Amino acid sequence: MMDRIAALGRLGFDIVATVGRAGYFLGGALAGVPKPAVGFPLLVRQLYSVGVLSLAIVVVSGLFIGMVLGLQGYTILSDYGSEAAVGQMIALTLVRELGPVVTALLFAGRAGSALTAEIGLMKATEQLSSMEMMGVDPLRRVIAPRLWAGFIAMPILAVIFSVVGIWGGMLVSVDWLGVFEGAFWGNMQSSVSFVDDVLNGVVKTVVFGFVCTWIAVFQGYDCVPTSAGISSATTKTVVYSSLAVLGLDFVLTAVMFGNF
Amino acid sequence: MASEAYITLTDVVFSRSGRRIFDGVTLEIPRGKTTAIMGPSGTGKTTLLRLIGGQLKPDSGTIMVAGENVPKLRRKALYTLREKMGMLFQSGALFTDLSAFENVAFPLRVHTSLPEDMIRDIVLMKLEAVGLRGARDLMPSELSGGMTRRVALARSIALDPELIMYDEPFAGQDPIAMGVLVKLIRDLNSSMGLTSVLVSHDVPESLSICHYACIIADGQIIGEGTPDELRQHPSERVQQFLQGQPDGPVPFNYPAPDAGSDWGLTGGLK
Numbered sequence: 001m002m003d004r005i006a007a008l009g010r011l012g013f014d015i016v017a018t019v020g021r022a023g024y025f026l027g028g029a030l031a032g033v034p035k036p037a038v039g040f041p042l043l044v045r046q047l048y049s050v051g052v053l054s055l056a057i058v059v060v061s062g063l064f065i066g067m068v069l070g071l072q073g074y075t076i077l078s079d080y081g082s083e084a085a086v087g088q089m090i091a092l093t094l095v096r097e098l099g100p101v102v103t104a105l106l107f108a109g110r111a112g113s114a115l116t117a118e119i120g121l122m123k124a125t126e127q128l129s130s131m132e133m134m135g136v137d138p139l140r141r142v143i144a145p146r147l148w149a150g151f152i153a154m155p156i157l158a159v160i161f162s163v164v165g166i167w168g169g170m171l172v173s174v175d176w177l178g179v180f181e182g183a184f185w186g187n188m189q190s191s192v193s194f195v196d197d198v199l200n201g202v203v204k205t206v207v208f209g210f211v212c213t214w215i216a217v218f219q220g221y222d223c224v225p226t227s228a229g230i231s232s233a234t235t236k237t238v239v240y241s242s243l244a245v246l247g248l249d250f251v252l253t254a255v256m257f258g259n260f
Numbered sequence: 261m262a263s264e265a266y267i268t269l270t271d272v273v274f275s276r277s278g279r280r281i282f283d284g285v286t287l288e289i290p291r292g293k294t295t296a297i298m299g300p301s302g303t304g305k306t307t308l309l310r311l312i313g314g315q316l317k318p319d320s321g322t323i324m325v326a327g328e329n330v331p332k333l334r335r336k337a338l339y340t341l342r343e344k345m346g347m348l349f350q351s352g353a354l355f356t357d358l359s360a361f362e363n364v365a366f367p368l369r370v371h372t373s374l375p376e377d378m379i380r381d382i383v384l385m386k387l388e389a390v391g392l393r394g395a396r397d398l399m400p401s402e403l404s405g406g407m408t409r410r411v412a413l414a415r416s417i418a419l420d421p422e423l424i425m426y427d428e429p430f431a432g433q434d435p436i437a438m439g440v441l442v443k444l445i446r447d448l449n450s451s452m453g454l455t456s457v458l459v460s461h462d463v464p465e466s467l468s469i470c471h472y473a474c475i476i477a478d479g480q481i482i483g484e485g486t487p488d489e490l491r492q493h494p495s496e497r498v499q500q501f502l503q504g505q506p507d508g509p510v511p512f513n514y515p516a517p518d519a520g521s522d523w524g525l526t527g528g529l530k
Contacts, residue, residue, distance in 0.1 A: 134366070135341075141370075
């Protein structure tokens with residue numbers, strides 16, 4: 001019994017210590033403004049690998065999720081004879097919830113795991129260490145551009161996801177199932193508010209992008225520098241990011257749309 | 261010691277995960293000479309280099325490098341001091357996404373604002389010094405182990421440091437590569453006047469190039485002096501290490517319970 005309590009206490013200490021390290025790490029990486037001539041090319045390269053290379057999975061997933069929403073929405077709404085509201089349903093679902101959440105989950109799986117593995121391997125092969133010994137701070141040279149790239153790319157990816165999703169929903173409900181196009185877009189326009197729905201959705205993506213990238217990059221930097229360590233860090237990135245996104249989504253939704 | 265000390269360690273105590281690695285190490289490394297730090301594997305030789313480079317902090321004691329106390333330095337001063345140091349990692353630690361040329365150019369690009377043609381000239385000079393000017397366009401994955409280490413050596417001297425630290429430069433090298441590295445280390449020291457610190461357990465190679473050597477075991481320095489002084493050293497442990505005898509004061513066997521109890525022989529082994 002005492003052993004269990006002691007283990008619980010140790011776990012608590014470990015968690016607090018890890019959170020502390022992660023905070024210290026974030027501060028070290030984001031402190032200091034790099035010279036634009038040095039920092040900009042590094043950022044562009046990371047934006048490419050984190051953002052552009054994630055486009056395919058985001059676009060394809062967005063398209064299919066939009067199409068499924070169109071199909072499901074039409075089947076349900078047509079029972080009540082209000083299939084014209086399908087556009088409004090698709091848009092609100094995507095902009096408020098599915099866009100930010102699904103993109104964040106895809107982002108954690110596609111870009112986050114890659115970031116963790118890359119940084120973990122750089123640590124294991126002493127590349128970070130040797131950079132430090134050359135008088136170059138890896139936090140600023142390696143970590144900071146990746147963090148900023150994630151912060152920037154994730155909201156843009158989520159917006160693309162929602163746009164493609166709405167288009168996919170339109171393909172199914174208007175072009176295939178024959179919902180009147182004017183009603184589809186008109187209903188959407190009158191019910192989606194820019195500030196309450198679109199902006200709140202974007203705020204969610206910013207939060208998710210920040211959390212996912214932070215977790216991914218920190219797990220890589222903090223991993224045990226062995227094969228097993230990198231594999232467990234990569235797993236942790238995906239698991240922690242997904243849980244954090246889903247948990248934070250509930251909190252943010254309660255604050256944004258709770259009306260209490 | 262004839263020349264002044266470039267690095268001075270005083271009473272350095274360092275422990276990691278509950279194990280005491282250094283227990284009061286005091287050591288002077290003279291300027292412009294080659295100093296070998298030798299000792300059995302796992303005695304924290306690499307840790308010593310990391311302490312000198314400021315990547316680890318000692319529990320107590322001072323580490324003076326070029327007149328600055330490394331553990332007390334603030335981040336910025338530490339990074340400035342590191343520009344005067346070069347370190348050759350055991351694995352080479354080349355950046356795998358950059359070619360050999362770009363690896364050597366990296367410190368120059370970061371720390372200087374030299375024009376591109378001058379960077380090219382310096383990089384080719386450094387690569388020529390390690391005999392790999394022709395390998396400039398190869399990626400690290402295309403280099404052999406010895407070549408990797410030589411490119412890494414070129415990279416660590418790119419900024420003409422005052423101090424260079426070699427972490428096990430001979431480990432896992434074939435005899436030819438080893439000979440090449442020995443010659444390179446010796447030439448770099450004599451032509452550039454570098455202070456060199458060499459961590460190794462390859463006794464003959466290390467003693468052949470160093471001016472001064474010390475042997476670490478069990479967290480302490482058990483013998484130091486010039487190679488000749490060490491060969492005459494009265495300590496049995498020093499002699500055991502230098503001559504590579506399997507048994508002596510440093511036991512071959514890791515501490516173990518009585519053999520009889522492990523194999524279930526009640527009477528113990530006779």
